[in-house]
Amino acid sequence: MQTHMKQNLWGYLFISPFIIGFLAFTIVPMIASLYFSFTSYNLFNPPEWIGFANYIEMFTSDPRYIQSLKVTFIYVLAGVPLQLVSALFVAMLLNTASRAVGLYRTVYYLPSLIGGSVAVAIMWRNIFGDEGIINLALQGLGLDPVRWFGNPTAALWMLIFLAIWQFGSSMLIFLAGLKSIPQSYYEAASVDGGSYFQKFFHITLPMLSPVILFNTVMQTIGTFMTFVPAYVISKGTGGPLDGTLLYSLYLFKQGFEFFHMGYASAMAWVILVVIAVITSLIFYSSKFWVHYESEGGR
Amino acid sequence: MRPKHIKKIIYHVFVSGLAVLLLYPVFWLIASSFKETGQIFATAGNLIPKPFTFENYAQGWQGMGNYGFDTYIMNTFVYVLLVLLGHLISCSLIAFGFARLKFTGRGIWFAIMIMTLMLPSEVLMIPQYIIFAQLDWLNSLKPLVVPAYFGHPFFIFLLVQFIRTIPRELDEAAIIDGCNTFGIFTKIILPLLVPALATTSIFTFYWTWSNLLGPVLYLNSPGNYTVSMALNMFLSNETVSNWGAMFAMSVVSLIPVFIIFFIFQRYVVEGISTSGLKG
Numbered sequence: 001m002q003t004h005m006k007q008n009l010w011g012y013l014f015i016s017p018f019i020i021g022f023l024a025f026t027i028v029p030m031i032a033s034l035y036f037s038f039t040s041y042n043l044f045n046p047p048e049w050i051g052f053a054n055y056i057e058m059f060t061s062d063p064r065y066i067q068s069l070k071v072t073f074i075y076v077l078a079g080v081p082l083q084l085v086s087a088l089f090v091a092m093l094l095n096t097a098s099r100a101v102g103l104y105r106t107v108y109y110l111p112s113l114i115g116g117s118v119a120v121a122i123m124w125r126n127i128f129g130d131e132g133i134i135n136l137a138l139q140g141l142g143l144d145p146v147r148w149f150g151n152p153t154a155a156l157w158m159l160i161f162l163a164i165w166q167f168g169s170s171m172l173i174f175l176a177g178l179k180s181i182p183q184s185y186y187e188a189a190s191v192d193g194g195s196y197f198q199k200f201f202h203i204t205l206p207m208l209s210p211v212i213l214f215n216t217v218m219q220t221i222g223t224f225m226t227f228v229p230a231y232v233i234s235k236g237t238g239g240p241l242d243g244t245l246l247y248s249l250y251l252f253k254q255g256f257e258f259f260h261m262g263y264a265s266a267m268a269w270v271i272l273v274v275i276a277v278i279t280s281l282i283f284y285s286s287k288f289w290v291h292y293e294s295e296g297g298r
Numbered sequence: 299m300r301p302k303h304i305k306k307i308i309y310h311v312f313v314s315g316l317a318v319l320l321l322y323p324v325f326w327l328i329a330s331s332f333k334e335t336g337q338i339f340a341t342a343g344n345l346i347p348k349p350f351t352f353e354n355y356a357q358g359w360q361g362m363g364n365y366g367f368d369t370y371i372m373n374t375f376v377y378v379l380l381v382l383l384g385h386l387i388s389c390s391l392i393a394f395g396f397a398r399l400k401f402t403g404r405g406i407w408f409a410i411m412i413m414t415l416m417l418p419s420e421v422l423m424i425p426q427y428i429i430f431a432q433l434d435w436l437n438s439l440k441p442l443v444v445p446a447y448f449g450h451p452f453f454i455f456l457l458v459q460f461i462r463t464i465p466r467e468l469d470e471a472a473i474i475d476g477c478n479t480f481g482i483f484t485k486i487i488l489p490l491l492v493p494a495l496a497t498t499s500i501f502t503f504y505w506t507w508s509n510l511l512g513p514v515l516y517l518n519s520p521g522n523y524t525v526s527m528a529l530n531m532f533l534s535n536e537t538v539s540n541w542g543a544m545f546a547m548s549v550v551s552l553i554p555v556f557i558i559f560f561i562f563q564r565y566v567v568e569g570i571s572t573s574g575l576k577g
Binding site: 007011019021022030096116129133169222235255265 | 423567
């Protein structure tokens with residue numbers, strides 16, 4: 001009994017920073033924001049209870065809110081799959097015994113490393129400018145230049161391309177997964193006369209499915225809350241015509257430009273629920289497509 | 299030539315060609331930073347600056363208003379070092395607790411920790427700001443730095459995974475030699491944890507160095523601005539005349555990131571491959 005008490009004491013002593021931090025910087029703010037979401041609060045006057053008014057306003061009388069939801073869903077639905085497919089493609093390309101692979105891996109990872117910075121956002125804004133190198137390349141290919149900042153759809157795609165450009169960290173995780181697939185599986189398939197595509201769909205994809213699940217979940221959560229590129233590239237406006245008004249940018253503007261703290265808190269809760277539902281759906285669907293080695297009954 | 303060699307050459311041409319295409323915007327940014335501002339878009343298709351000039355760096359380094367770019371760099375280094383110290387101390391203590399000590403409720407707390415790993419921090423932005431405002435912490439580094447001393451779920455998870463690979467026999471030998479729990483942590487685990495702490499430091503550096511949202515919320519006087527904020531300010535005040543300086547300082551802001559990456563590449567690549575850290 002004595003040692004049991006002592007063990008508990010040591011354990012809680014070591015993890016106490018986490019418990020204190022979790023209560024102070026996560027739980028208390030979450031409860032506070034749930035309360036604020038039912039109030040009208042501008043930081044200077046005391047919060048005023050208004051019930052569900054913020055939540056009702058969002059979906060009935062705030063077209064910019066609906067726009068930001070729409071833009072964010074397009075951004076996630078296009079950005080995440082395209083980024084993961086690029087990551088898997090390059091990972092398979094680099095999964096060879098060549099000595100140069102180490103160097104290639106580094107080079108392909110670099111965009112991921114610097115992608116979240118303001119410097120890259122500035123660079124992106126300028127390569128997509130009217131006289132930027134993207135338009136030069138389009139003209140070189142005989143295509144019409146695009147006015148990336150003149151059209152909300154084009155501007156959003158510019159952000160999606162930036163998300164895809166940063167496929168490096170998912171690629172490294174895929175590469176580690178590919179390396180752990182036993183070579184003997186492929187050899188056995190070759191003996192049975194399996195084609196390249198059969199091997200891909202019957203060995204690579206199933207064996208990689210847990211890694212695909214992990215990458216999908218983490219990228220989806222991260223992409224939903226993208227802030228820096230939209231904020232920097234549109235100079236804080238989310239324009240043109242709210243075409244790049246990603247959810248966290250609109251949340252930021254509601255909170256810190258208009259000082260609608262209550263409304264912004266309600267927005268945060270809605271997106272939290274949306275992300276939780278989508279993540280649960282992905283996990284639920286994984287029962288049907290993720291293959292775990294140990295379930296084979298060894 | 300044998301077909302096998304031809305296949306190999308095609309492979310390398312394709313893979314390195316794709317890599318150059320991918321990094322071309324970065325080359326363009328660097329090349330443009332050495333061009334005269336008037337030449338940047340006039341000669342956008344050409345990577346060689348003609349004439350070659352350092353003028354943009356000299357001009358950008360002077361910064362804006364009353365503060366030079368060196369002030370922003372110093373501010374950012376102080377911010378990064380304080381967060382780094384916090385992560386190293388708190389995450390190693392917490393990870394040791396989770397990985398090595400048996401106590402009632404460990405499973406539940408570990409599950410909570412994993413859940414916070416998936417909680418997007420932007421969701422807490424508003425209430426945290428209100429709380430820090432009540433504490434009178436606005437316009438200081440405190441809201442950005444203090445939370446680092448209470449652990450970070452990604453790094454706790456990374457360190458827990460690492461500690462689990464250290465043989466328990468070492469702990470038992472230390473107990474026989476008369477070590478208490480804290481002694482096992484400082485004398486046995488901590489020295490062996492250095493590679494994982496290196497990964498923690500490198501990623502803390504990257505994330506903190508390039509963080510924009512936190513500094514924008516909490517640092518309001520230009521004398522406290524970080525590099526990211528300064529660059530953003532350059533962009534929002536953008537006039538036709540200072541692209542060159544803005545590009546030059548963008549390159550400067552990336553230099554520490556590149557240097558650390560090339561020195562510690564191994565830790566970065568292994569950190570991501572084993573724990574799924576997002577770079």
